[in-house]
Amino acid sequence: MDRDAGGRAQGLKPALVADTSRVPVSTIAAMATPPGPGAIGIVRLSGPESARITRDVVGRVPLARLATLLPMYRANGTVLDRGLVLYFPGPASYTGEDMVEFHTHGSPAILAALLQSLYARGASPARPGEFTERAFLNGKLDLLQAEAVADLISSSTEQALKAANLAMAGHFSRAAASIAERLVEVRALLEAGIDFSDESAVEDAHHLESLHAQTTQIQTEISELLRNARHGAQLARGQRVVLCGSPNAGKSTLMNALSGNTRAIVSPQPGTTRDVLTAELDLGGMLITLIDTAGLHDAEEAIEQEGIRRAWEAITEADLVLLVYDAAEEEASSVSLQRILPEAGERLILVRNKIDLVGELPEQKQSGAGPIEIAITARNEQGLDILRENMRRALVREAETDTPLLARERHLRALMEAESLVGFSDREEFGADVVETAERLRLAHRALRELTGDFTSEDLLGEIFGRFCIGK
Ligand SMILES: Nc1nc2c(ncn2[C@@H]2O[C@H](COP(=O)(O)OP(=O)(O)OP(=O)(O)O)[C@@H](O)[C@H]2O)c(=O)[nH]1
Numbered sequence: 136m137d138r139d140a141g142g143r144a145q146g147l148k149p150a151l152v153a154d155t156s157r158v159p160v161s162t163i164a165a166m167a168t169p170p171g172p173g174a175i176g177i178v179r180l181s182g183p184e185s186a187r188i189t190r191d192v193v194g195r196v197p198l199a200r201l202a203t204l205l206p207m208y209r210a211n212g213t214v215l216d217r218g219l220v221l222y223f224p225g226p227a228s229y230t231g232e233d234m235v236e237f238h239t240h241g242s243p244a245i246l247a248a249l250l251q252s253l254y255a256r257g258a259s260p261a262r263p264g265e266f267t268e269r270a271f272l273n274g275k276l277d278l279l280q281a282e283a284v285a286d287l288i289s290s291s292t293e294q295a296l297k298a299a300n301l302a303m304a305g306h307f308s309r310a311a312a313s314i315a316e317r318l319v320e321v322r323a324l325l326e327a328g329i330d331f332s333d334e335s336a337v338e339d340a341h342h343l344e345s346l347h348a349q350t351t352q353i354q355t356e357i358s359e360l361l362r363n364a365r366h367g368a369q370l371a372r373g374q375r376v377v378l379c380g381s382p383n384a385g386k387s388t389l390m391n392a393l394s395g396n397t398r399a400i401v402s403p404q405p406g407t408t409r410d411v412l413t414a415e416l417d418l419g420g421m422l423i424t425l426i427d428t429a430g431l432h433d434a435e436e437a438i439e440q441e442g443i444r445r446a447w448e449a450i451t452e453a454d455l456v457l458l459v460y461d462a463a464e465e466e467a468s469s470v471s472l473q474r475i476l477p478e479a480g481e482r483l484i485l486v487r488n489k490i491d492l493v494g495e496l497p498e499q500k501q502s503g504a505g506p507i508e509i510a511i512t513a514r515n516e517q518g519l520d521i522l523r524e525n526m527r528r529a530l531v532r533e534a535e536t537d538t539p540l541l542a543r544e545r546h547l548r549a550l551m552e553a554e555s556l557v558g559f560s561d562r563e564e565f566g567a568d569v570v571e572t573a574e575r576l577r578l579a580h581r582a583l584r585e586l587t588g589d590f591t592s593e594d595l596l597g598e599i600f601g602r603f604c605i606g607k
């Protein structure tokens with residue numbers, strides 16, 4: 136597949152384009168700015184009737200890409216607002232169709248009146264993500280880029296933004312497409328070998344040796360892509376950090392101190408937190424979900440037991456566990472540590488809290504290969520800097536890469552499938568049954584092409600674009 140420097144996919148998804156019933160012909164309109172009052176509001180229009188509808192609503196079609204101040208009319212001829220109108224003739228527009236943007240004062244009443252006026256002239260309301268879906272169907276974006284558009288809009292940290300930008304610029308698509316292309320080459324050479332197997336056994340062996348080496352190299356590249364995608368996926372969903380430990384250790388106090396609010400109730404009474412509470416935190420560009428849990432102990436009461444069950448669930452799913460204990464009650468710590476260590480393994484930081492009670496100073500220590508331990512006083516926020524820095528380091532170590540690619544579960548699944556399909560333990564396995572080997576390479580190629588949307592069912596498209604906001 137040809138891709139230009141901007142990463143646009145050309146001649147994409149022949150299967151979809153050939154089916155002309157899929158090509159949308161209606162002209163759609165929607166608000167592109169969030170609901171509610173604002174300084175300005177933007178309505179978008181896209182489709183073959185855009186120019187005609189615009190002439191009906193604002194009197195004329197402005198020059199291409201030139202912001203023009205014009206009155207906008209209701210269907211009954213009265214002026215509803217004056218604002219800027221921008222005309223983007225296709226195919227040089229976001230959707231690839233003729234598009235118009237109307238910038239009005241940001242009153243919900245004006246925006247509603249403008250939309251009504253557009254509908255009265257023949258536009259129909261856009262479904263969520265329909266503008267981007269049209270961009271995909273018109274070959275302006277491939278599926279990875281289209282999904283990155285949604286992720287870009289919802290990215291809430293600097294790093295997630297970087298990952299979405301890389302994916303949208305076609306970084307992910309180009310990498311997947313180039314690996315897919317080389318898989319086809321290897322398969323073609325392998326199949327050629329099957330057809331003309333009158334060569335000598337020595338040549339055969341040599342041929343297989345070289346193809347196996349290429350396949351191994353391809354697997355390495357898929358693994359690298361998968362690593363970047365995993366990192367991106369983690370940035371997008373945020374990493375889960377669980378606060379756990381014995382009742383009264385100061386977990387909720389620490390959660391409040393780290394997140395800078397007073398969400399969690401704190402009290403000297405053990406068993407204060409009964410349920411799982413969360414707060415979001417931006418830790419040096421990383422999105423973190425902090426999870427406060429019920430104190431772990433042998434509870435007799437049903438509500439507490441349920442809270443503790445949920446705490447264990449959170450620990451199992453966590454990217455990092457902070458085990459908080461009271462410095463004045465060392466014993467409690469070793470008990471909970473013994474239970475948590477097998478669950479949390481390396482994803483654990485010990486937090487020795489309330490050191491004000493035992494007259495210690497904040498510090499970081501580690502004995503042997505055991506977990507890192509940070510001594511703090513949560514109540515007056517002493518030692519939190521050291522703790523934050525260690526949390527950041529532990530989370531970065533999980534999956535740090537230079538080029539995170541904003542990925543979703545769908546992408547990770549496809550990459551993992553491709554990675555395992557091209558994995559052969561040695562040349563013997565690779566050459567044992569060349570027909571089967573060729574089939575595995577074919578399936579791996581298919582998994583990679585699914586990423587960019589070359590083989591994609593309509594159900595999947597509906598699911599992907601249905602999750603966009605309306606107007607995008
Ligand atoms: N002296 C001192 N007291 C603290 C510190 N951190 C928390 N506390 C006190 O310890 C008590 C329990 O704190 P919480 O944050 O509610 O403890 P928890 O671990 O969430 O307790 P449960 O929800 O009951 O499991 C409260 O009275 C806090 O004010 C600290 O660093 N120093």
Ligand SMILES: [Mg+2]
Pocket residue numbers: 386387388399400401407408427428
């Ligand atoms: Mg609590």
